[in-house]
Amino acid sequence: MTIRMMLISSAAALAAVSGAQAADAIVAAEPEAVEYVRVCDAYGTGYFYIPGTETCLKISGYIRTQVNGGPNASATNGNGTSVANDSDWDMYTRGQVQFTAKSDTEYGPLTGVIVLQTNADNASSQAAVLDSAYIDVAGFRAGLFYSWWDDGLSGETDDIGSKVTLHNSFRYQYEASDFYAGISVDELEDGYFGAGETPNNIGVAIGLGGKAGIFTYQITAGYDTDNEEGAVRAMGTVAVGPGTLGLAGIYSSGPNSYYQKAEWVLAAEYAIKATDKFKITPGVQYYGNYGIDTATGDFDDSNDAWKVGVTLDYQIVDNLYAKATVNYFEPDNGDDVTTGFFRLQRAF
Template identity: 50%
Template sequence: MNIKSLLLGSAAALAAVSGAQAADAIVAAEPEPMEYVRVCDAFGTGYFYIPGTETCLKIGGFIRVQGSFGEDAADSRYNQGNLGGQSTSDWDVFSRAYISFDAKSDTEYGTLTGFFAAEFNADNDTDIGDSFIDVDEAYIQLGGLKAGFFYNWWDKGLNGETDSLGNFTEFNSIAYLYDGGSFQAGLSVDELEGTSTKSNGVGVSGIVSASLGGVSFDLLGGYDSELEEGAIRALLSADLGPGVFQVAGIWASNPNAYWEKSEWTVAASYRFNATDKLAITPGVQYFDNLSHGSLTDFSGDDAWRAGVTLDYKITEGLATRVSVQYEDADGEQDQVFGFVRLQRDF
């Protein structure tokens, strides 16, 4: 056997072995393409597409720490959250976490929205119910039609913390709002179960709003079929100098689910934007013919309240609010109350 024959034989053997190994080789599967989260700017900032869908989702909320002071400091009207009802303490501290989920998509009938928000409250449990989880809102909206548990138009108030312009402001409702830009008109049917000692009640509320330049005006009303009473409210807001001036008035036939504190009231505030970070809002309100908690009639007593609210933006997403109020009501002790709040929004 010569060298040439030996080389040819070796090459043939190597080729055979390589072919056998190639037949048994394991081929790695290519990875599935990764779908990254895409920003959705169709409905404003903060939305992103849920992977694999055309639905846009926005997650938001805040963390709040607040210390309230004054007589019955744990009362809901001072700490803005129904944290425990009446208390004999003249100061109270609580913390709150709020989270919301807002899902939107375009349809042939308009924007389809599903919204849910919840509050997680923490206190020192000095009273039953101080710490609790609360559904803030949960509703479905298609175009101008809205159904579920949400804030009524009576929830809207003045700038600052002096005014009180509504009672129960969240209901399970069906509402429709026509939005013509500078003109809006809406009607809602509200379940009033639990708002009084009577049952099977239904409320009807409506609103007409108009805006022109820096001036806007709201006129709304509500009728409580449980108590067969109603109330109307007007609110004017206008850009004035380096701030916003607001004035509102309410009249009620008798106490009802939408307004029960007095037969009529008038309130005003001015938000003065001192700097880009600091706003100072003095406010005042007068109540005539107080109800003193009655569900049937008003008395002949009156009351007035005056105070100031300071808002300061510490940095992006972090702000503080300080509120100090004085109230003088017939038949009740004069009192000073308020709170100091630190809030991180996201």
């Protein structure tokens, strides 16, 4: 048999075998489709769908480095309160991350928020805390969150908030485009307590506010059931010339968890927008019957105080900000003191 005939015979044999085995041919499996993260634009920028669900998630936060100055300059501990030390300056760094989840329901958007925060006074002294965690739907909110008493004017001179503004609370808030009103029931377990009191307190607060043309306004009130005292605060701003004028006033019937610094307070500031990136805010505050008389447990009617200062805000680039403030405080009965801080903050 010639070589040509051998090749032809081999090819025929292979074709025959291939035809016989055609029904059993191996077929490669199709690769499964990869589900990429989808953008969710129903609730604003930054949200994306959690793969496999209809829940939208947003991750945000900031990194802050701050230097405090003044006699026995204070640092910030794990729960956000100030702790004095023996130095005239102190530096700390904070990292905060917020997770916001939203999904549609028959009652409107269902929102869940978790805020985690870590404060480091130095490399060996760090504290991680749950800064907020709450559920929000149809105007109802339940969990750990900041009260209306956490709000203030835009500068760093005013002192018109509660000493502790983060509570476990139930709240209902009605919101329209230019108006809101609500009521909350707050656990005041770490609030103000008089002599002989124990940390088992409940408070009721109301808040309302909104906009009217060039004006904004807010009225906040709270009643401390354990101390049987309450406080009310009115605050507003109006655009005037190159800046915004802010005014605030407080009356407190007696020391309580909502306000215990003075019986009455007046505060004012003028936030000047020098450029698109630079803001200058001088401010002043007056305290009537400042501090608590240990003999009576009431406000000290022999002691007034005043405070004056200026805050500078500068946007270095998008999402990077610098803030500096200097404040001078002088009580009738006590030493005057000058304090301030410088802060760098990167938001994301």
